[in-house]
Amino acid sequence: MKQLISVVFFLLGLITFAQDSIVVVYTISDENNGLVENVRTKVYQNNWSSEYFSDDQGQVVFSILKSGELKAVFRHLNYSKLTVIEEIYQNTSLDTLRFKVRMNSMQSLELNDVTVTFKRAPEVIFKSEILSVQDYEFVSKNELLLLTYPKQLKKGSRLILYDVNGGAKDSLEIAGRAIEITRDYEGNIYLITSLGCKKIVVDDDLIKAEHFDLEYLNTYVLPIVSTTSKKMFFSNYNKLYPAFNYYYLNIKDSAYTKFASVIDEEMMVQFRSDYKFADHYAPGVVRRKLEAKNYELATGIDAEIYWGMKYFTHSIYYKPAFAPMFSVKKQLYLFDYQCDSLKIFDNEGIAIKNIAIDHDHNEKKRGWSGQLIHDRTRNTVYAVYERGGFYYLNRIDLSTGKLGTEFKLTHRYTDEIQVQNGYVYYVYRPFESAQKKILWRERIKRD
Numbered sequence: 001m002k003q004l005i006s007v008v009f010f011l012l013g014l015i016t017f018a019q020d021s022i023v024v025v026y027t028i029s030d031e032n033n034g035l036v037e038n039v040r041t042k043v044y045q046n047n048w049s050s051e052y053f054s055d056d057q058g059q060v061v062f063s064i065l066k067s068g069e070l071k072a073v074f075r076h077l078n079y080s081k082l083t084v085i086e087e088i089y090q091n092t093s094l095d096t097l098r099f100k101v102r103m104n105s106m107q108s109l110e111l112n113d114v115t116v117t118f119k120r121a122p123e124v125i126f127k128s129e130i131l132s133v134q135d136y137e138f139v140s141k142n143e144l145l146l147l148t149y150p151k152q153l154k155k156g157s158r159l160i161l162y163d164v165n166g167g168a169k170d171s172l173e174i175a176g177r178a179i180e181i182t183r184d185y186e187g188n189i190y191l192i193t194s195l196g197c198k199k200i201v202v203d204d205d206l207i208k209a210e211h212f213d214l215e216y217l218n219t220y221v222l223p224i225v226s227t228t229s230k231k232m233f234f235s236n237y238n239k240l241y242p243a244f245n246y247y248y249l250n251i252k253d254s255a256y257t258k259f260a261s262v263i264d265e266e267m268m269v270q271f272r273s274d275y276k277f278a279d280h281y282a283p284g285v286v287r288r289k290l291e292a293k294n295y296e297l298a299t300g301i302d303a304e305i306y307w308g309m310k311y312f313t314h315s316i317y318y319k320p321a322f323a324p325m326f327s328v329k330k331q332l333y334l335f336d337y338q339c340d341s342l343k344i345f346d347n348e349g350i351a352i353k354n355i356a357i358d359h360d361h362n363e364k365k366r367g368w369s370g371q372l373i374h375d376r377t378r379n380t381v382y383a384v385y386e387r388g389g390f391y392y393l394n395r396i397d398l399s400t401g402k403l404g405t406e407f408k409l410t411h412r413y414t415d416e417i418q419v420q421n422g423y424v425y426y427v428y429r430p431f432e433s434a435q436k437k438i439l440w441r442e443r444i445k446r447d
């Protein structure tokens with residue numbers, strides 16, 4: 001009798017599970033729509049998990065409860081790791097859910113290992129026969145996010161999570177035309193495309209793209225230089241105006257305080273005078289001047305400023321003000337090239353020191369590129385020069401403003417130069433070559 005009762009309860013349990021369960025079918029293919037077998041698939045739901053392998057039809061079939069989130073992780077030696085999350089609804093009338101999964105093959109990438117040589121020769125970090133590197137950012141000491149494309153950037157691109165020592169970990173195809181990847185003061189990475197902006201998050205060796213408002217990024221995030229527990233330091237820089245200020249926000253009372261100003265006096269004179277001396281006989285000039293004056297009456301902003309920002313800044317005579325600020329070892333360093341000065345502030349925004357600098361002089365002879373590079377890992381800043389297609393890096397002594405020993409890059413016409421942990425990274429393709437663009441690095445010799 002007891003055995004009969006046990007059998008009855010067992011059958012009732014099976015019936016209940018069948019009513020509350022649903023069959024899930026994953027069909028796994030690659031980017032060429034080829035079915036992929038032997039994909040190791042681990043599925044999770046609530047506190048339950050199980051592991052399966054796809055059959056020769058690329059399918060994984062199993063049953064789960066009709067409620068809760070379903071997470072599946074797909075792994076294969078020849079493909080990037082992929083995670084898929086689906087929501088299973090209890091009120092669904094279906095008895096089977098079918099999902100198509102596409103895995104990105106990494107077989108086509110010829111990824112070179114890093115080789116460290118005593119001669120400090122240039123090293124290939126990433127090379128592929130089918131992909132060129134357009135841009136990159138550092139995720140950690142040895143991990144990078146690479147923006148790559150097969151033929152033309154506007155026709156398709158891909159982000160690759162790449163370990164200098166271990167190769168590619170994951171990839172993500174990009175919708176729209178990729179423009180660049182950039183980072184904020186905290187090291188967060190953003191992808192700018194023709195469709196907007198994505199914040200890129202790397203979690204468990206997977207690339208995740210989250211929507212981020214581009215206007216908010218440009219207005220409220222990228223202008224921030226540094227933060228402390230009490231203050232946030234930022235600028236109101238606008239490339240269409242030859243002056244700007246640096247401020248700090250007191251986090252406690254939300255009060256703004258200006259602690260540094262930058263102005264290109266010579267450019268400002270030209271900027272404001274262009275309205276006055278515009279050719280009245282040129283077609284449309286009188287109409288444009290009237291437009292500028294009406295804007296002044298409506299907003300209180302000078303017609304000269306409206307005219308300068310809308311017209312003069314698009315001429316060959318205009319050059320934006322250049323005065324970057326870097327946060328190094330709890331101090332702020334403002335390179336104000338408009339007045340040949342390196343201004344140093346503490347982490348309260350109080351001026352400590354003012355040092356004369358002249359490494360931007362004799363631009364044509366010395367090849368000053370108007371570019372500074374910050375190595376955040378070693379707290380160093382480099383001035384960049386270009387002569388005859390070769391780039392030269394000079395470390396700036398932040399206590400004196402003087403330049404150290406010049407370091408010349410091996411290759412000519414390099415792009416996207418960055419410095420990380422004493423290495424200079426850059427993108428290079430031999431001049432007039434059909435070769436794909438490769439990511440290189442060189443060890444910078446110490447002064």
